[in-house]
Amino acid sequence: MAASFAAAAGANVHPLAFERWSAGETRLHQLDPRVKLLAALGLLLVIAWTDRSSAAAFGGYFLLLTSFLWAARIPLPGSLLRTLMVLPFVAGVVILNLWGGDPARAILTMARSMFSAYTAIALLSSTPFPALMRGLERLRVPPFLVMVLHFVYRYLFLLTNQAQDMLRARRCRAPEPRRRTRFWSASAGAVAILFARGYDRAERIHHAMLARGFESHFPVMHARQTPSADWWWLAAVLVLTAGIHLAARSWPL
Amino acid sequence: MEPLIQVRNLHYSYPDGTPALRGVDFELWPAETVAVLGANGSGKTTFLLHLLGLVGGKSEGDVVVRGLALRKENFTKIRRMIGMLFQDSDDQLFMPTVEEDVAFGPLNMGLAQDEVERRVRQSLRQVGMEHVASRPPYHLSAGEKRRVALAGVLAMSPEMILLDEPSTFLDPPARSSLVEILRSLPQAQCLVTHDLTLARQLASRAVYFEKGEITLQGGVEDVIARAGWETLDARRSDAPR
Numbered sequence: 001m002a003a004s005f006a007a008a009a010g011a012n013v014h015p016l017a018f019e020r021w022s023a024g025e026t027r028l029h030q031l032d033p034r035v036k037l038l039a040a041l042g043l044l045l046v047i048a049w050t051d052r053s054s055a056a057a058f059g060g061y062f063l064l065l066t067s068f069l070w071a072a073r074i075p076l077p078g079s080l081l082r083t084l085m086v087l088p089f090v091a092g093v094v095i096l097n098l099w100g101g102d103p104a105r106a107i108l109t110m111a112r113s114m115f116s117a118y119t120a121i122a123l124l125s126s127t128p129f130p131a132l133m134r135g136l137e138r139l140r141v142p143p144f145l146v147m148v149l150h151f152v153y154r155y156l157f158l159l160t161n162q163a164q165d166m167l168r169a170r171r172c173r174a175p176e177p178r179r180r181t182r183f184w185s186a187s188a189g190a191v192a193i194l195f196a197r198g199y200d201r202a203e204r205i206h207h208a209m210l211a212r213g214f215e216s217h218f219p220v221m222h223a224r225q226t227p228s229a230d231w232w233w234l235a236a237v238l239v240l241t242a243g244i245h246l247a248a249r250s251w252p253l
Numbered sequence: 254m255e256p257l258i259q260v261r262n263l264h265y266s267y268p269d270g271t272p273a274l275r276g277v278d279f280e281l282w283p284a285e286t287v288a289v290l291g292a293n294g295s296g297k298t299t300f301l302l303h304l305l306g307l308v309g310g311k312s313e314g315d316v317v318v319r320g321l322a323l324r325k326e327n328f329t330k331i332r333r334m335i336g337m338l339f340q341d342s343d344d345q346l347f348m349p350t351v352e353e354d355v356a357f358g359p360l361n362m363g364l365a366q367d368e369v370e371r372r373v374r375q376s377l378r379q380v381g382m383e384h385v386a387s388r389p390p391y392h393l394s395a396g397e398k399r400r401v402a403l404a405g406v407l408a409m410s411p412e413m414i415l416l417d418e419p420s421t422f423l424d425p426p427a428r429s430s431l432v433e434i435l436r437s438l439p440q441a442q443c444l445v446t447h448d449l450t451l452a453r454q455l456a457s458r459a460v461y462f463e464k465g466e467i468t469l470q471g472g473v474e475d476v477i478a479r480a481g482w483e484t485l486d487a488r489r490s491d492a493p494r
Contacts, residue, residue, distance in 0.1 A: 130349030130389060150349060157391055158343055204344040207307045211337045212358035212409065213329065219360030 017082070021074045021125035028072040032226040033127050033135025035234040040123040042238045046245050047115045052104055053252050058111050060244030064237075065115075065122050072126045079125065083117040129153055134220070143218055151205075159198055166190045255320070256280040257413050257441050258304060258335075263314035265303055265465075273299045275465040277314070281413060286435075286442040288452035288473055290482060291462030297445045298340070300462070301415045304443075305332055319412065333362060336411035336440075340418040342398035346390035351382070351401050354390055358409040376407040380434055396427025403434065413441040420448045449477055 022029070028036075043061070050057050069079055090113040097106035127135070136146045170186060258281040265274040273296050281287060289297050302308045304316065306328045316323035318331045339345045348354035352373050359369040377383045380400040390398060399419065406414060419435070420428050432454050435442065446452055452459060452473050459476040461469035469476050477483060 128389075130353070133349055151347065154347060154349075154391065155343075201341075201344060204339065204341065205347055207302060208337075208339050208345040209347065209357075210307055211305050211332055211339075212405065213332055213361030214357075215329075215361065219357065 017078055018121075018124045019129075021072075022128045024073055024126070026072050026126075028068065028126050031126075031233060032230045033131045034139055034226065035230045036123055036127055037132070037135050037139060039234050039237040040119050043119045043241050044116055046241050047112055047119065050108075050112065050245060050248075052108060054245055054248040055108065055111070056252065057245045057248035058115060060248065061115050061241070062118075064240060064244065065118050068122050069125070072122075074122075074125045079118070079121050082121050083114045086113045086117040089113070137220060147218055155198075155201065155205075158201075159194060162197060163190070163194055166194070254283065256282050257319055258443075259315070259317045260304075261315040263300075263303070263312065263316060265299065265308065265312040266310055267308075268310045273310075273465050274303065274312075277465070277467055279460065279467065281441050281443055283441055284439065285458070286444055286456045288456035288459040288476075289443060289445040289462060290447075290449075290452065290459055290476060290480065295462040296465040297462050298417055301337065301417055301443065301445055304415060305335055305337060333409060334412045335415060336406035336409055336413070337415040338399075338403055338406055338417065338419055340421055342395070342402040343391075345402040345405065346398055349389060350386070351377070351388055351390055351393075352386040354401065355405045355408050358405060362409065372408045372410070373404075376404040377401075379407055380404045381430070394427070395422040396424065396430065399423060399427065399431060400434065403431075407438075411440060413443070414438065416442060416444045416446075418446055418448075419444070420446065420451050449483065452477075 043065075046057075047061065050061075066076065069076055087110075090110055093109050094106045097103070097109060124132070133146055133150050136149070137143065167190070170190065174182075174186070258279070260277055260279040263274050263277040263279075264272070266272045277296075277300060279300075289300070291297050299308060303312065304318070304323070306323055306325070318327075319334055321327045321330055323331060346354050348357055355373045355376055356369050359372045364372070373386070374383065377386055380403050382397065382400050382404060385393060385397060385401065390401060393401060399422075416435070419431060423431060428451075432451065435455055442455070444452065444456055456473050458471060459469075459473045460467045461476050461480045461482075463469075469479050471479075
């Protein structure tokens with residue numbers, strides 16, 4: 001019974017779109033994660049620099065990213081839909097700009113945010129998370145930061161599953177809480193328990209690490225050589241991105 | 254012949270002062286499997302963690318592993334000699350992929366890349382999990398996770414293995430497969446379990462923990478019978494009265 005519950009919990013995790021998409025085997029999936037990280041960083045910087053005078057560049061970025069996703073055989077509707085997830089985060093700024101009588105700035109802010117999200121989606125859906133972490137390590141991102149990212153990703157699913165189990169258990173015993181205050185107090189209790197469980201798990205993980213000789217440094221197994229074609233790909237993407245930006249600046253809308 | 258692990262009059266209290274182990278005497282001999290039985294909260298897991306120097310707090314008594322006293326300066330050597338399989342495999346499988354996880358111990362031992370890769374292949378083959386080497390551990394079933402966690406322990410070539418409730422969360426086929434693997438290992442094993450069938454299948458003798466003390470020891474059947482462990486009048490501290 002416990003195993004079937006565990007399997008059911010695992011099934012909740014499996015359909016994660018990024019996990020499925022990043023397991024592809026196209027040439028873009030096989031690129032060294034460092035070149036994809038650097039290309040994404042370059043694109044993000046250029047998007048941040050894109051202003052009203054070069055707004056036409058967004059069309060070029062769209063074509064560039066969409067062709068990348070197409071070549072990596074990643075579903076476009078799903079990717080585009082996921083760019084909407086930034087809306088709640090920029091809504092406040094957009095509303096303030098509209099309120100201040102500057103709709104152009106509001107549109108620019110939204111475009112920058114959504115294209116940044118589109119870039120991140122292209123990166124995450126073409127690179128398995130473990131490879132992404134190895135790429136960050138090899139780009140000399142502080143190991144502690146990479147370790148934190150890795151652990152958050154590794155154990156987020158478990159915490160989510162635990163939260164879902166607690167939610168189900170609460171629904172079984174209180175299908176419709178009579179008072180809203182009772183609902184919030186039960187939720188706050190559940191969060192506290194989840195935190196305590198997370199803390200306990202962190203301690204057990206640390207024990208497991210020490211038991212296998214961990215001494216504050218994460219060892220790396222593979223140090224694969226990057227094919228020169230990957231670096232040429234990076235150069236091409238950066239040149240193309242800069243070209244789109246400069247062309248849009250030269251011929252404003 | 255010397256015992257691999259020798260524990261004499263071990264007392265241990267948690268950092269908050271709660272006593273957890275009270276005068277434990279224990280020995281683990283080469284090639285034997287000892288079942289450690291007892292109620293929840295009787296100190297079994299704390300005892301295992303203590304053997305690896307993984308618990309903070311105040312302790313008294315002697316723990317000697319292959320002639321090395323359990324002291325901070327010997328922790329590295331002792332942790333190479335003793336492998337531990339934790340109760341929840343998710344605690345033990347923290348690296349991004351299976352092969353990286355299995356390689357974690359050997360890399361920490363400072364072994365050469367070739368040797369690490371050889372050990373990873375060999376230990377994954379030993380537990381029948383070579384086919385998942387490149388997969389992230391969180392996509393595996395409970396039984397697969399347990400076997401991969403065991404591979405991570407075996408890759409360090411330990412002389413003895415501590416197993417904390419190894420059959421928890423396993424369905425019957427996964428459990429049988431684990432029993433087969435554990436039976437085939439040449440290492441001495443210390444098996445903490447509530448699963449009496451598992452204890453009978455694997456262990457040559459048993460000890461029974463009660464409130465931080467070993468109160469019974471002997472043959473597996475004898476200890477189970479004397480503890481009343483299969484009946485309602487068991488000596489469990491949380492058994493209904």
